Amino acid sequence: MTINSALTAIVVHGGAGAGAEHSDGCQLAVEAAGRALAQGDGALAAAIAAVLVLEDDDRFNAGTGSALGLDGETVEMDAALMDTHGTLAAVAALRSVKNPILVARDVAxxxxxxxxxxxxxxxxxxxxxxxxxxxxxxxxxxxxxxxxKMDAGQRPMAGVDNAEFSRYWNYDSVPTLAGSQGCDTVGAVVRDADGHFAVAGSTGGSAPSLLGRVGDTPLVGCGFYAGPAGAVAATGIGEYIIRTMLALRVYHWIEDGMDLHEALRKGIGLVPPDANTGLIAVSQTQSGWHANASTPTAER
Incomplete structure (x- = not known):
């Protein structure tokens, strides 16, 4: 099947604060999604293909590269997906799998x-x-x-005292200070040639965090949303993204006719400037991203 690339769009992010030097990984993810579309797959399969590439690249905080918990050993992962055909599924606090996005696909x-x-x-x-x-x-x-860095008093989570993590420690091991692994959720949004939209995301969580912490990635309307007007994915400190229902709010602005890039900029403005946050989106006519931190992205 021949795909008219003028009708399709793919945008991928590697996480807020992950560093622009990882943009090559995002480019590989875009290429994987493009191959899926070219062989006749729909938007969701393409989004999953992109996220799989990032889950298998240990530079990104998802799948193999997931952040270690405060104890330095535990890994808990979240993933989610959604499309305009009615597919909606997620996993959270999942351990001991290579590709959480594939488990989310099975949950569907x-x-x-x-x-x-x-x-x-x-x-x-x-x-x-x-x-x-x-x-x-x-x-x-x-x-x-x-x-x-944490021992020196730096606060990896904006507005949160490091002592809170020791105070509420719920791991099996003895409390110790641990550094931030960032909030590098990975994600992809896709528009296919038939005008359908999909979003997929995966993360190893943020650190420092308590055992069992779930962020925005698997929560519909917070870290992701897809509907007839487009698809949106967020990355950053989940606690701030959840409070604003960020992905759904940006989606509604796009649905109401706001320019996509203006909607993304407005969305970023809802979170504190020191809380690294990024957004990517596709609509019927536009695609793009916006961030208040270094966020590696690629698009087609």
């Missing part, structure tokens, strides 16, 4: 929208996802390098 087959924790992991095994507990050296280096 069930009667439920969101599976979490132990139930999500058991479901993953049932669906054939093998145990995967690889912690790459990149993740360990990030964790170790940033321990000193």
């Amino acid at each position: 087959r069930t009667p439920h929208y969101l599976l979490v924790g132990e139930g999500a992991q058991r479901f993953a095994r049932l669906m054939g996802h093998a145990p995967y507990d690889v912690i790459p050296e990149t993740a360990r280096r990030k964790h170790a390098a940033l321990l000193a």
Whole structure:
């Protein structure tokens, strides 16, 4: 099937604060999505293809590269997807899988929208996802390098005292200060040649965080939204994104006729300037992104 590229759009982000030097990874993700569209797949399959590339690249905080928890060992991941055909699914606090976005895709087959924790992991095994507990050296280096920053009094989560994490410590190990792994959710938004939209996102969470913390990524309307007017994905500190229902609010502005880029800029203005945040979106006629932090992106 021949795709008229003038009708399609793909935008990918690698996370707020991930660094522009990782834009090559985003470009590879866009290319994977483009190949999916070229072979006749729809917007959702293309968005998933993009996110898979980023989950397998340990420079990004998703899948293999997911951030370590405060204990330096635990990894809990979230992922979600949505399209204009009615597909909506997510996982949260999922452990021991390679590609959370594929587990979210499988959740879409069930009667439920969101599976979490132990139930999500058991479901993953049932669906054939093998145990995967690889912690790459990149993740360990990030964790170790940033321990000193918190010890020096830097606050990785805007507006939150580092002592709060020790006060409410809920890991099995003894409390220690831990550095921030950032809030580098990865995501993709796609418009296919038939005018359908899809969004997919994945994250290893933010650090520091308490065990069981869930951010905006798997929460519909917060970290992601797709509808007849377009698709939106957010990245950043989930607690701020959730408070504003950021993705849904930006979607409604686009739906009401606001210029896409103005809607993205307005959305970024809803979060504190020191809370690194990024947004990507596609609409019927436009695509683009906006951020108040270094956020590697690529689009087609």
